[in-house]
Amino acid sequence: xxxxxxxxxxxxxxxxxxxxxxxxxxxxxxxxxxxxxxxxxxxxxxxxxxxxxxxxxxxxxxxxxxxxxxxxxxxxxxxxxxxxxxxxxxxxxxxxxxxxxxxxxxxxxxxxxxxxxxxxxxxxxxxxxxxxxxxxxxxxxxxxxxxxxxxxxxxxxxxxxxxxxxxxxxxxxxxxxxxxxxxxxxxxxxxxxxxxxxxxxxxxxxxxxxxxxxxxxxxxxxxxxxxxxxxxxxxxxxxxxxxxxxxxxxxxxxxxxxxxxxxxxxxxxxxxxxxxxxxxxxxxxxxxxxxxxxxxxxxxxxxxxxxxxxxxxxxxxxxxxxxxxxxxxxxxxxxxxxxxxxxxxxxxxxxxxxxxxxxxxxxxxxxxxxxxxxxxxxxxxxxxxxxxxxx
Amino acid sequence: xxxxxxxxxxxxxxxxxxxxxxxxxxxxxxxxxxxxxxxxxxxxxxxxxxxxxxxxxxxxxxxxxxxxxxxxxxxxxxxxxxxxxxxxxxxxxxxxxxxxxxxxxxxxxxxxxxxxxxxxxxxxxxxxxxxxxxxxxxxxxxxxxxxxxxxxxxxxxxxxxxxxxxxxxxxxxxxxxxxxxxxxxxxxxxxxxxxxxxxxxxxxxxxxxxxxxxxxxxxxxxxxxxxxxxxxxxxxxxxxxxxxxxxxxxxxxxxxxxxxxxxxxxxxxxxxxxxxxxxxxxxxxxxxxxxxxxxxxxxxxxxxxxxxxxxxxxxxxxxxxxxxxxxxxxxxxxxxxxxxxxxxxxxxxxxxxxxxxxxxxxxxxxxxxxxxxxxxxxxxxxxxxxxxxxx
Numbered sequence: 014x015x016x017x018x019x020x021x022x023x024x025x026x027x028x029x030x031x032x033x034x035x036x037x038x039x040x041x042x043x044x045x046x047x048x049x050x051x052x053x054x055x056x057x058x059x060x061x062x063x064x065x066x067x068x069x070x071x072x073x074x075x076x077x078x079x080x081x082x083x084x085x086x087x088x089x090x091x092x093x094x095x096x097x098x099x100x101x102x103x104x105x106x107x108x109x110x111x112x113x114x115x116x117x118x119x120x121x122x123x124x125x126x127x128x129x130x131x132x133x134x135x136x137x138x139x140x141x142x143x144x145x146x147x148x149x150x151x152x153x154x155x156x157x158x159x160x161x162x163x164x165x166x167x168x169x170x171x172x173x174x175x176x177x178x179x180x181x182x183x184x185x186x187x188x189x190x191x192x193x194x195x196x197x198x199x200x201x202x203x204x205x206x207x208x209x210x211x212x213x214x215x216x217x218x219x220x221x222x223x224x225x226x227x228x229x230x231x232x233x234x235x236x237x238x239x240x241x242x243x244x245x246x247x248x249x250x251x252x253x254x255x256x257x258x259x260x261x262x263x264x265x266x267x268x269x270x271x272x273x274x275x276x277x278x279x280x281x282x283x284x285x286x287x288x289x290x291x292x293x294x295x296x297x298x299x300x301x302x303x304x305x306x307x308x309x310x311x312x313x314x315x316x317x318x319x320x321x322x323x324x325x326x327x328x329x330x331x332x333x334x335x336x337x338x339x340x341x342x343x344x345x346x347x348x349x350x351x352x353x354x355x356x357x358x359x360x361x362x363x364x365x366x367x368x369x370x371x372x373x374x375x376x377x378x379x380x381x382x383x384x385x386x387x388x389x390x391x392x393x394x395x396x397x398x399x400x401x402x403x404x
Numbered sequence: 405x406x407x408x409x410x411x412x413x414x415x416x417x418x419x420x421x422x423x424x425x426x427x428x429x430x431x432x433x434x435x436x437x438x439x440x441x442x443x444x445x446x447x448x449x450x451x452x453x454x455x456x457x458x459x460x461x462x463x464x465x466x467x468x469x470x471x472x473x474x475x476x477x478x479x480x481x482x483x484x485x486x487x488x489x490x491x492x493x494x495x496x497x498x499x500x501x502x503x504x505x506x507x508x509x510x511x512x513x514x515x516x517x518x519x520x521x522x523x524x525x526x527x528x529x530x531x532x533x534x535x536x537x538x539x540x541x542x543x544x545x546x547x548x549x550x551x552x553x554x555x556x557x558x559x560x561x562x563x564x565x566x567x568x569x570x571x572x573x574x575x576x577x578x579x580x581x582x583x584x585x586x587x588x589x590x591x592x593x594x595x596x597x598x599x600x601x602x603x604x605x606x607x608x609x610x611x612x613x614x615x616x617x618x619x620x621x622x623x624x625x626x627x628x629x630x631x632x633x634x635x636x637x638x639x640x641x642x643x644x645x646x647x648x649x650x651x652x653x654x655x656x657x658x659x660x661x662x663x664x665x666x667x668x669x670x671x672x673x674x675x676x677x678x679x680x681x682x683x684x685x686x687x688x689x690x691x692x693x694x695x696x697x698x699x700x701x702x703x704x705x706x707x708x709x710x711x712x713x714x715x716x717x718x719x720x721x722x723x724x725x726x727x728x729x730x731x732x733x734x735x736x737x738x739x740x741x742x743x744x745x746x747x748x749x750x751x752x753x754x755x756x757x758x759x760x761x762x763x764x765x766x767x768x769x770x771x772x773x774x775x776x777x778x779x780x781x782x783x784x785x786x787x788x789x790x791x792x793x794x795x
Contacts, residue, residue, distance in 0.1 A: 023414040023417055026414055026417035026418060026421060027417060029421055030417060030420055030421055030424065030582060033421065033424045033425070033428075033586070034424070034582070034585050034586055034589060035544075037424075037428050037586075037589045037590065037593060038543070038544045038589045038592075152429070153426075153429045191421060191425070194425050195424070195425055195428075198425060198428045198429045199428065201429075202428060202593065205597075206596075206597060206600065209597065209600050209601065209604070210600065211699070212604065212699045212701055213600070213603065213604040213607065215698045215699055215701075215702065216604065216607060216608055216611075216701065216702070217607055217611065219693075219694070219698075219702060220607075220608065220611035220612060220614075220615060220656070220659075221611060222693075223611075223615045223659055223662060223693045223694075224611060224614045224615040224662070265611070268611075268614055271614060271615070302610075302613075302614045303610070303614075307606045307610075308602070308603045308606055310603055310606075310607065311606065311607070311610060
């Protein structure tokens with residue numbers, strides 16, 4: 014688990030230290046990845062660069078930077094695309110073998126290399142990729158002495174003092190190896206944190222389904238409502254922590270249904286007014302189950318459980334709240350829940366088409382739904398439909 | 405969020421870098437805290453030292469080291485003890501004000517200082533605490549420009565080249581400030597991770613209770629069974645990750661009771677053989693609910709749900725497994741569950757006294773329970789009883 018630090022330039026050391034401390038304090042994934050790439054380029058004097066993060070048997074494209082041209086459009090297009098972890102590509106080769114590849118000239122790659130350097134980007138943009146330094150990001154691991162590869166850093170076109178493209182110097186001599194170690198540990202820590210969060214969400218969904226004692230199909234619905242709610246909350250401009258809270262809280266919105274007799278809940282025909290009143294108590298039963306929250310997640314879940322059947326025009330239940338009296342989380346989940354119900358088959362109705370369902374949502378704008386939430390929903394409607402299997 | 409790094413000795417810089425990378429790769433809390441204290445002492449040339457971590461309005465004593473004497477006994481005694489976050493103590497003063505305190509001689513503290521230096525340790529051991537450098541560990545925080553104090557590092561007795569106690573040099577001049585920043589960020593990251601885990605456990609317990617649609621009292625039982633299981637698993641020598649899995653999985657052991665009719669589950673009198681058979685299906689219903697696990701936690705929960713009523717002698721249910729055929733997690737939770745049932749009042753029985761309950765557990769050693777698990781239980785019985793309110 015130890016790292017050997019060889020370089021001797023104290024300016025470089027100082028700057029690496031600063032990067033290290035800052036890096037481990039960054040909580041935002043995107044910002045962290047951009048910082049790693051930016052600092053690596055600065056240290057190596059690279060005009061451009063690309064960062065891949067490993068995910069199982071593939072490499073995910075997570076950041077690209079280029080000082081000569083605007084790559085924001087390309088970045089948007091390529092972001093989160095995956096490359097198989099194979100020897101065919103340079104990044105795949107580096108990740109698979111754990112070898113550093115220093116290529117002085119992409120047109121003169123020594124024969125016998127199994128990989129092909131992908132120059133599609135050059136062909137499309139007119140950019141000229143000449144020198145490349147590709148570095149595996151190796152994270153120390155107790156089960157594996159040489160460490161585990163968590164990503165690949167690809168630095169492009171080393172600029173000399175005159176601004177001309179030159180080969181990259183030997184990686185051992187700069188601070189780039191140390192930066193690579195720091196980046197690997199930071200990325201790995203972030204991944205562990207994401208795994209913890211994912212396991213938490215899985216548990217919530219699993220147990221919410223169990224609580225309602227329903228089938229696997231319910232799990233898929235709950236997952237989709239959670240995803241739609243998160244997409245809409247983000248599009249409505251909520252900060253990432255709030256988006257995450259809604260994503261985690263929304264699976265519990267119907268937890269109170271556990272208190273409703275099956276005879277009513279699964280009745281095939283229309284409900285009597287009395288039966289409808291009983292069903293409506295699932296909001297307050299949910300709030301009772303989630304009473305005295307021990308953390309902000311349960312507090313948010315309680316808020317959603319009690320408010321996701323309120324309507325913007327005040328005609329909802331159980332409290333007949335209207336407009337901004339209704340918590341935003343409840344307004345968001347209300348729409349996600351109704352949309353999911355519309356496109357799904359239920360014992361009392363057939364599934365509506367996606368277009369018909371969207372039309373109904375639009376008609377309810379300003380009536381059942383907060384206009385801000387409806388607008389946010391339609392701004393991400395393609396992503397929502399994607400999780401419903403629409404291409 | 406930026407850190408200013410001033411020192412110029414490249415040997416120090418190199419060593420700090422190495423510590424930084426290693427520190428952020430350490431997953432074990434205890435080891436990480438010891439490493440912070442050890443590296444800080446090494447850098448500052450301190451003979452001894454103490455590390456406190458802030459928790460709400462107190463400082464928790466988490467590590468102590470001393471090159472002159474064996475402090476392991478004292479460490480065991482003081483570990484996790486808390487100090488109020490007030491100006492009365494040196495550590496409290498440093499944490500409250502965010503000021504570095506460099507005290508050349510504890511017998512000549514300038515007048516007007518609000519704190520008292522606690523020399524109980526010296527009085528008890530004959531050690532002589534002369535110079536102290538007390539440093540607040542400040543973590544960058546977006547809401548607070550000067551950062552948030554997450555702990556206090558107290559370095560004791562700076563040794564000069566002849567091994568004599570001298571005052572500590574100015575903190576700005578050594579690498580100790582940078583190490584403090586790195587330590588603060590690392591501690592803060594660990595705390596965030598622990599909060600995530602705690603929230604996860606809270607959700608599991610809350611939803612497991614909801615799934616069984618029971619009362620608050622059930623939550624307390626579930627929490628105690630989870631705690632007892634974790635204590636026993638640790639005492640049985642399982643690695644920390646396994647202990648944690650059992651701690652998280654055990655709350656779901658009775659999740660299958662959701663499939664048992666209330667008329668049977670809450671029947672006050674004794675059950676008929678047919679009714680008993682129905683109750684026993686809660687193990688297999690639980691396994692059905694937790695089928696096709698999406699992560700190792702749900703897999704462990706499934707294992708516990710189906711196996712926690714098996715008996716070491718093969719007379720349990722549902723599979724009549726015996727001995728080591730029964731998963732260890734199931735053997736551990738079996739004991740924790742029975743012990744909780746014994747000391748609790750139920751609709752069909754009174755609560756047994758703790759002593760009587762322990763006697764019954766002992767009688768079942770090698771019959772209902774794995775001797776290894778029984779031995780582990782009795783080795784931590786004081787801690788178990790503590791969570792049952794026994795002093």
